[in-house]
Amino acid sequence: MERRALLKNALVLVLVSVTMLGSVGATSTSGFFFVEALEVADADSGARTIEMDSEGHIFASFGSILYKMTESGSIVEERVFSNEITASAISPDNSRLALTVRSASSGTDSVYAISTGDLSTIGASDATRMNADLLEWSPNGAELYTNAPDNGILQLSRENLEQEAIYTGNHTGPMACVDVSETTGAVLTADENGLIQLWDNDGEVIHHEILLQSLIYDCHIGANDEFFSVSTADDGIRKWTFGGSELKPIDVNNALRYQFTSDANILIVHKNSPTQHLFTYDAQNEQILDEVMMFHNFDDYVLRYDQFDSLVNIYMNSDVDNVVKYGLEVFREGVGESGTDTDGDGIPDSVDSDDDGDGIEDNWDLNCDNIGISCKLLPDENFIRTIDLEINSTHTKIKQSFTLNKKHSSSIRNLARYSLDTDIKLIESEAQLFADSICSNMDLGQLIETMLATFEFSNTTLSFEEMYCSIEEGMVLYAANDEISQIRYSVSLVFAFNTSTPIDGLVLEVQNDRFPSDGSITELSEQHPLAINVYGGGIETMEYVPWHIQEDKVTFTLQSNQIESDSLNPTSILTSFSVIIFVVLTMVTLGIVAFLLTKRGAQQNTYNIVLDEEDDDDYVDEYEDESYESMDNTTDQNVSIDDTQDNEEPEPIRPRRRIQRSKRKKVTVQSTEPNDAKKLLESSSNEVVRKRRARRSEHDTVKTKKRRLSDSQTTEVRPRKRRAVKRAPSSDESMDETLKRFVSDSPEER
Numbered sequence: 001m002e003r004r005a006l007l008k009n010a011l012v013l014v015l016v017s018v019t020m021l022g023s024v025g026a027t028s029t030s031g032f033f034f035v036e037a038l039e040v041a042d043a044d045s046g047a048r049t050i051e052m053d054s055e056g057h058i059f060a061s062f063g064s065i066l067y068k069m070t071e072s073g074s075i076v077e078e079r080v081f082s083n084e085i086t087a088s089a090i091s092p093d094n095s096r097l098a099l100t101v102r103s104a105s106s107g108t109d110s111v112y113a114i115s116t117g118d119l120s121t122i123g124a125s126d127a128t129r130m131n132a133d134l135l136e137w138s139p140n141g142a143e144l145y146t147n148a149p150d151n152g153i154l155q156l157s158r159e160n161l162e163q164e165a166i167y168t169g170n171h172t173g174p175m176a177c178v179d180v181s182e183t184t185g186a187v188l189t190a191d192e193n194g195l196i197q198l199w200d201n202d203g204e205v206i207h208h209e210i211l212l213q214s215l216i217y218d219c220h221i222g223a224n225d226e227f228f229s230v231s232t233a234d235d236g237i238r239k240w241t242f243g244g245s246e247l248k249p250i251d252v253n254n255a256l257r258y259q260f261t262s263d264a265n266i267l268i269v270h271k272n273s274p275t276q277h278l279f280t281y282d283a284q285n286e287q288i289l290d291e292v293m294m295f296h297n298f299d300d301y302v303l304r305y306d307q308f309d310s311l312v313n314i315y316m317n318s319d320v321d322n323v324v325k326y327g328l329e330v331f332r333e334g335v336g337e338s339g340t341d342t343d344g345d346g347i348p349d350s351v352d353s354d355d356d357g358d359g360i361e362d363n364w365d366l367n368c369d370n371i372g373i374s375c376k377l378l379p380d381e382n383f384i385r386t387i388d389l390e391i392n393s394t395h396t397k398i399k400q401s402f403t404l405n406k407k408h409s410s411s412i413r414n415l416a417r418y419s420l421d422t423d424i425k426l427i428e429s430e431a432q433l434f435a436d437s438i439c440s441n442m443d444l445g446q447l448i449e450t451m452l453a454t455f456e457f458s459n460t461t462l463s464f465e466e467m468y469c470s471i472e473e474g475m476v477l478y479a480a481n482d483e484i485s486q487i488r489y490s491v492s493l494v495f496a497f498n499t500s501t502p503i504d505g506l507v508l509e510v511q512n513d514r515f516p517s518d519g520s521i522t523e524l525s526e527q528h529p530l531a532i533n534v535y536g537g538g539i540e541t542m543e544y545v546p547w548h549i550q551e552d553k554v555t556f557t558l559q560s561n562q563i564e565s566d567s568l569n570p571t572s573i574l575t576s577f578s579v580i581i582f583v584v585l586t587m588v589t590l591g592i593v594a595f596l597l598t599k600r601g602a603q604q605n606t607y608n609i610v611l612d613e614e615d616d617d618d619y620v621d622e623y624e625d626e627s628y629e630s631m632d633n634t635t636d637q638n639v640s641i642d643d644t645q646d647n648e649e650p651e652p653i654r655p656r657r658r659i660q661r662s663k664r665k666k667v668t669v670q671s672t673e674p675n676d677a678k679k680l681l682e683s684s685s686n687e688v689v690r691k692r693r694a695r696r697s698e699h700d701t702v703k704t705k706k707r708r709l710s711d712s713q714t715t716e717v718r719p720r721k722r723r724a725v726k727r728a729p730s731s732d733e734s735m736d737e738t739l740k741r742f743v744s745d746s747p748e749e750r
Contacts, residue, residue, distance in 0.1 A: 030280070030290035032314060033441045033521045035330060037322040037411035038073030046084040048317035052302040053094040053116055058315060060323050061085040066099070068119060069323070071304075071313070079119040083108075089135035089144075096122060096158075098144055100132035111135075111146055111161055125161035127154055134175055139182040153178050153189050155203065165203035171195060177219040177230075186242075188228050190219045196230055198242075208244055218257050222264050231255040237267075250283045256299075270301070275433060276419075277440075278314070292326060292519075293440040295433045296415035319418040322411065330523040342377050344528045357526040358383040359403035359486060381545060383486065384529050387510065389455070391536035391558065393503055396462070398455060399492040400515060401472060402525035409474055409487040416475065424480040431475040435489060439469040442491075443518035450516045451493055458507040462495035491515075491522070503539055504560035511553045534558070 044063025051059040057076065058069040064084050068077035083102040090097050097119075099112045109124040110132055132146040134153070143164065144156045152168030153175060167178075173193035180187055185201030194212035196219070199205065214232040221228045222239075227247060229239040237250035237258060250267075252258070257270040265284040271277060276298060279291040297319050304313035314326040332347060339348025343357030353361050358379035368375040383403040390397040404412070416430045417423070448464045455462075474487030510532055515522040532554060535541040540559045 030278075030292045030441075031328045031443065031519045032292040032326045033328075033519050033523070034295075034412070034437070035313075035325045035327040035524070036073075036408065037318075037324050037415060038069065039411070040067060040069075040075070040321050040323070043321035047086050048300065048319075049085060049088040050300050050302055050315060050317045050323065051088050051090040051097060052304060052315060053090060055094075056304065057116070058302075058323060059088065059090065059097055059116070060317065061088060061099075062321065064101075066119060068116075071325075073323070077119045079114075081112075086131055087133055087135045089137055090116065091137050091158075092139065092141040096141075098135050098137070098146075100128075100135060100146065102131050103129070111144075111156065113144070113158075113161055123159065123161045125156060125163075127156065127161070127163045134178055136178050136180065138180045138185070143180075145178050145180065145187070147175055151175070151191075153187070155187075167197070167199050167203045169197045169199075169206055170209065171197070176216045179220050179228075181221045181225050182223070183225055186221065186225065188219050188221050190216045190230050192216060196228075198228055207242070208240070210240070212238070217255060220258070220260060222260055223262060226264060231258055250281070251286060252281060272297075275436075291440065293437040294324075294326075295412075295430075295437040296324065296419045298324065318415055320414045322415065324415065329517065343379070343526065345526065354405070354526055357528045359405055359526050361405055364406060364484075379529060381531060383488070384531060385525070385527055387530060387532045389508070389532070389534045389536075391503065391534065391539060393497075393500075393538070395465075395494060395496050396455075396457075396536075397492055397494050398451060399490050400522075401488060401490040402515075402522050404474075404487045404489070404525055406484055406486055408524055409485060410483040412487060413475060413478060413482070414480075417480065426475050426478055428476055431471045434475065435469040435471050438489060438491065438521050439467055441519040441521070443516065443520075446518050447493070447516045447520075450513070451495075454511045454513050456509045456511075457497070457501075459499070460501045460506075461498045463498055465494045465496055467491070467493045503536075503558050506558040508534065508556040508558065509553055510556070512551060532556075 038058075040060070040062060044065045046063030047061070049061045053059070056071045058067075058071065060067050060069060064081045066079045066081065066085060067075050069075050081099075081101050085099055086102055087100040088097060095116060097114050097116050099114065101108075101110055101112065103110045103126075109126045110128050110130065111125045112121055113123040114121050127149070128147050129149045130147065134145070134147055136145040137143070138145070142158050144158065144161065145153050146156065148154045148166055148168060150168075151171040151173070152166060154163055155165040155167070156162065157164055167187055167189050169189075171189065171191045173191040173195070176190050176192045178187065178189050186207070187199040187201065187203070188196070189199065190196045192215060194214055194216055196208070196210040196212065196216070197206050198208040200207065212230070212232065212235070214235050217231045217233070219228070219230040225242055227239045227241055229237055229250075231237045231252070231254075233254055235249060235253070237252055237255060239247040239249060241247065252269055252271075254271055254273055255269045256272060258267050260267045265282060266289075267281055267283065269279055269281055271279075276294040276296065277291060278294075278301070280289045281287075282289055292314070294316075298316040301314060301316035303311055304315065306312045312328055316324050316326075318324050334347045334351035336346060337348050337351070339350050341348050341352070342355045343352070345352070345357055349355045354365075355362055355376045356365070356379035358365075358381075360380060360383060362376040365376040368378050368380070385403075386401040388397075388399040388401070390399070412434060413426060416434050417426055419433055420427075420430050444467065447467070451464075452462060469489060469491050472488040472490055474485050478485055512530075514527045517523050529546055531543065531545040533541070533543045534556050538560055540561050542556050542558075544554050544556075
């Protein structure tokens with residue numbers, strides 16, 4: 001493709017006027033941003049190419065179909081070829097368009113010259129007999145250069161595309177590029193294996209042959225034959241004089257395409273690493289002047305100039321059915337005209353496609369309650385421009401959120417889907433790539449200056465620290481056929497306070513201004529109405545949500561919602577009500593704990609033996625376990641005793657206390673006359689024996705009662721009934737003997 005005529009005539013006026021930045025490698029925005037995607041309905045799949053004539057007509061191919069379009073995307077002409085179009089180039093006089101068509105078989109015409117007016121064929125040639133991936137017009141438009149059948153380059157005549165010369169030499173690999181001198185007609189050829197050859201204008205003499213140990217992407221001859229150059233993967237852009245001496249290389253690696261302007265030190269470069277972008281480079285000062293980032297893939301582009309030879313638009317192909325347009329500004333129909341303007345954006349409602357300014361076009365704006373007001377006049381506050389100011393004692397973050405309309409949102413999603421891979425699922429990294437392109441294309445210097453003038457704090461100034469962009473919703477994991485969901489994105493700037501100022505009472509003034517437009521995609525979003533939220537640690541939250549902008553500025557007085565640390569002193573702490581309550585509760589708790597511990601200690605020093613009588617019913621004692629039941633069945637470990645007085649009130653049940661046998665403690669027993677005690681126990685024993693022998697004659701088994709020792713204080717608890725245990729008659733005799741031993745071993749009164 002031939003683009004040098006456009007570049008050399010005007011681009012230098014734009015590039016040289018850019019202010020140089022002090023540090024090496026520093027960048028500034030070119031002012032370009034994504035404007036729109038021109039969709040081509042029913043586009044064919046396959047390769048994509050793009051060209052533009054001097055009148056602004058776009059020639060874009062999608063597979064085997066060639067379209068002639070206006071700058072707004074309207075299709076003027078259309079032509080279908082038998083096979084896929086792989087390359088295109090427009091002649092310097094804009095009258096002819098050269099195309100290469102993928103050959104279906106040997107002998108098929110592969111190069112066409114067609115009229116840019118009606119897309120009719122002027123000439124065709126099958127001289128290449130294969131796919132011609134390269135097309136290049138000579139500077140005067142008299143010759144067309146393309147791939148030779150095997151290796152090298154063919155020179156074809158303008159009129160009938162007949163072969164005039166061949167440049168093969170020692171080329172053995174695929175051709176990477178070809179370029180032609182404006183003054184002498186010398187031809188530069190290079191293949192992907194690293195072989196460079198400089199020829200005379202008839203293909204007979206090789207002036208220079210250079211073999212590099214590097215992959216070659218592109219090549220060009222400098223103005224007035226001052227040098228020739230090639231771009232490499234790892235060695236930058238290397239340059240040689242026509243005499244054969246190598247010049248200082250340009251430190252730009254992996255330049256897929258590059259083009260020198262009339263100033264040999266300024267060039268335009270296309271790279272796809274780390275992402276797709278174009279930039280202008282000052283080789284003498286070794287720094288990037290301008291840069292525009294893309295969030296989608298492309299491999300072909302054209303530049304559009306106005307009548308003043310200023311670059312105003314960039315058009316490029318894409319992996320989807322769109323021609324993508326980047327520009328410096330957006331022209332809005334009806335700006336400045338008189339009439340009712342609901343949202344205050346300067347466009348009267350009669351021509352405004354979004355009367356309420358919420359980013360939802362009027363024909364879609366139906367999602368509101370019927371309250372007597374048309375939906376298109378009642379904005380959705382979730383989609384209007386929002387300014388969030390987060391403030392603390394040292395910094396403030398100014399975050400502004402915007403919404404794209406449905407058309408732009410759908411186009412951006414489709415373009416971003418194929419930016420990192422070939423699937424159709426939008427992921428976080430692809431969404432962030434779009435967000436990064438928003439920040440990268442803005443003029444940061446202008447943005448900072450505007451923000452400092454728009455947001456003013458009393459008694460202090462701000463210093464810029466960082467800026468970042470993010471996607472809030474509308475991209476990640478949205479369906480490929482979603483044409484309704486809107487993208488909402490934000491631009492955040494962080495500033496530091498230059499002086500220490502108390503937040504309480506600080507006054508903030510916010511001017512009612514549009515967001516800076518240089519390089520800013522926010523020009524696609526509605527700016528009015530807006531909502532302002534002020535919040536942060538230590539201050540009361542405030543908000544201002546007008547639907548229709550009327551004030552030129554809004555003023556906020558910040559109010560603290562926390563007790564200042566310097567107001568706390570020992571006196572205030574001791575007199576605090578919460579502190580007093582805490583102390584009182586602590587003392588009461590300690591007193592209760594001390595009382596309980598004292599009482600428990602007193603109980604541990606006194607033991608009482610209490611014989612609990614329980615009836616012979618079928619109730620089971622809840623304190624019994626399997627081990628206790630086994631003890632009941634062993635006659636030599638349990639002793640059953642009947643009460644001597646059946647009508648005596650039983651003692652309340654007390655919790656069982658386990659006493660280790662190894663540490664037996666003598667139990668204090670109230671003293672009586674020794675002889676009387678002995679007589680009483682013997683009498684009781686004899687009575688028990690008599691009763692048991694009487695029962696033995698009447699029943700086969702006997703029922704016994706177990707008694708439990710308790711060491712706790714007497715409590716009024718109803719005694720639980722115990723389970724009857726059957727004993728064999730033979731066990732009674734051993735029990736009688738046990739009672740007699742107990743009586744004989746009882747202490748005598750001294």
